[in-house]
Amino acid sequence: MHQPTKIQLSINKYSIGLLVGLTIYCSSVYAAEINIGIAKTIITPRGPIYLTGYANREKPATGVIHDLWAKAIVFEETNGNKTVIVTTDLLGLSHDISTAVAKKVQQKFGISRAQLLLNSSHTHSGPMVWPCLSVIADYSPAEQQIVSNYSNGLVDVIVNLIDSAIHKLSPMEITIGHGEADFAINRRVPTDKGFVSGVNLKGPVDHDVPVIKITDKSKKVQAVLFGYACHNTTMVGDNYLVNGDYAGFAQIEIEKQYPGSTAMFVMGCAGDQNPSPRGTVQLAQQHGKSLADAVFTVLNKNMQSINGHIKTDFQWVDLTFKPVEVDSFKNDLVGTNKFLQRRAKLMMEAYNKGWDVSKYPYGVQAIRLGDSFTILALSGEVVVDYSLRTKKEYPKENLFVAGYCNEVMCYIPSKRILNEGGYEAELNMIYYGMPGPFAASIEENIFNTIYKVLKNVGAKK
Numbered sequence: 001m002h003q004p005t006k007i008q009l010s011i012n013k014y015s016i017g018l019l020v021g022l023t024i025y026c027s028s029v030y031a032a033e034i035n036i037g038i039a040k041t042i043i044t045p046r047g048p049i050y051l052t053g054y055a056n057r058e059k060p061a062t063g064v065i066h067d068l069w070a071k072a073i074v075f076e077e078t079n080g081n082k083t084v085i086v087t088t089d090l091l092g093l094s095h096d097i098s099t100a101v102a103k104k105v106q107q108k109f110g111i112s113r114a115q116l117l118l119n120s121s122h123t124h125s126g127p128m129v130w131p132c133l134s135v136i137a138d139y140s141p142a143e144q145q146i147v148s149n150y151s152n153g154l155v156d157v158i159v160n161l162i163d164s165a166i167h168k169l170s171p172m173e174i175t176i177g178h179g180e181a182d183f184a185i186n187r188r189v190p191t192d193k194g195f196v197s198g199v200n201l202k203g204p205v206d207h208d209v210p211v212i213k214i215t216d217k218s219k220k221v222q223a224v225l226f227g228y229a230c231h232n233t234t235m236v237g238d239n240y241l242v243n244g245d246y247a248g249f250a251q252i253e254i255e256k257q258y259p260g261s262t263a264m265f266v267m268g269c270a271g272d273q274n275p276s277p278r279g280t281v282q283l284a285q286q287h288g289k290s291l292a293d294a295v296f297t298v299l300n301k302n303m304q305s306i307n308g309h310i311k312t313d314f315q316w317v318d319l320t321f322k323p324v325e326v327d328s329f330k331n332d333l334v335g336t337n338k339f340l341q342r343r344a345k346l347m348m349e350a351y352n353k354g355w356d357v358s359k360y361p362y363g364v365q366a367i368r369l370g371d372s373f374t375i376l377a378l379s380g381e382v383v384v385d386y387s388l389r390t391k392k393e394y395p396k397e398n399l400f401v402a403g404y405c406n407e408v409m410c411y412i413p414s415k416r417i418l419n420e421g422g423y424e425a426e427l428n429m430i431y432y433g434m435p436g437p438f439a440a441s442i443e444e445n446i447f448n449t450i451y452k453v454l455k456n457v458g459a460k461k
Contacts, residue, residue: 181291375399
């Protein structure tokens with residue numbers, strides 16, 4: 001923590017006013033004292049592990065390369081207000097888990113929904129978190145019990161993790177900087193038959209690597225929180241080894257460089273971004289080292305101190321789907337595509353019970369650290385257009401736009417991608433068990449809510 005400069009003045013009736021004025025000015029230059037607590041816990045399942053992320057897998061994991069982690073950082077201001085960021089080496093959290101964690105955190109610690117940010121790294125080499133992407137699997141009763149017990153247990157794991165971080169609160173300093181990594185590429189390739197997944201070197205990307213450094217009073221690094229917008233899919237569908245992909249390897253590299261520290265990865269708007277090249281453990285390690293090196297470059301520079309109060313906001317908005325005829329689901333039920341059939345069963349059951357599946361509640365959140373840095377947290381697999389547009393419309397704000405926050409229910413396409421079609425616009429909705437593509441209003445509905453939360457935390461345009 002920086003201390004105000006000491007100014008030696010002779011005290012007399014003419015200098016008292018000057019002394020008071022200088023004291024007020026110097027104190028305002030430095031960051032207000034803040035307590036920070038950090039904790040982490042292993043979340044690698046015990047026993048059989050059923051992986052998620054790829055629909056072609058039909059057996060449990062065969063081994064573990066490295067453990068998966070949940071990590072928490074708690075910021076406590078002098079007025080007692082607490083803001084929490086939790087990162088998990090998981091594909092994503094369900095609506096049920098996110099809601100249950102938020103409710104328990106509110107009851108136990110008095111931390112509001114706006115003050116709690118949950119983010120998942122979206123590794124495709126981690127366990128199934130039921131019911132995210134549930135349509136890709138058809139478990140036996142015994143397998144379902146294993147998967148559900150793990151998913152249900154995550155609620156208490158995360159709440160206890162936050163509790164542990166709160167018990168470790170102590171005065172620390174926050175600084176922020178930005179770097180770049182270049183292994184993310186746009187994966188949407190235009191062809192005569194529509195958009196397919198591949199390598200599109202001309203497509204939009206966001207190579208920003210925001211870095212938050214947390215140091216104690218002795219200037220020792222206690223935590224490093226960093227982000228990047230790239231799918232955690234270096235390891236592909238033939239991999240059956242548990243690991244955090246490039247983000248997991250990057251966190252390991254950083255914690256090796258700063259012994260005793262906690263490295264936390266926050267996923268950006270990576271819906272249409274893939275690592276390149278991909279396909280092996282070695283490439284995942286290579287990308288992890290590349291990202292860690294980008295973080296080290298930032299940490300070795302002068303970084304900006306964060307001062308002022310922490311402001312938060314959280315808003316819900318309903319996202320509507322394009323109307324779908326019931327007959328299409330009836331046709332899928334008697335078809336040969338098992339994934340379409342599973343989705344159709346969900347939809348027909350909902351239809352016959354009178355449940356409304358025409359819309360989905362979508363969370364938009366902002367956390368502003370003083371006047372220095374704002375995290376805009378969006379739910380779902382958000383495509384990079386949302387990050388690029390937000391930064392363009394808020395050029396005066398130091399921003400990181402994170403996807404995969406709080407819950408991952410499906411892809412969140414921009415209007416452009418929705419019009420183009422392809423996996424991010426349409427096909428993913430089958431595996432996520434959603435009725436069909438979103439309506440054309442999706443991007444503007446989300447941005448109208450983005451404007452609200454950024455205004456409420458004082459973001460500058």
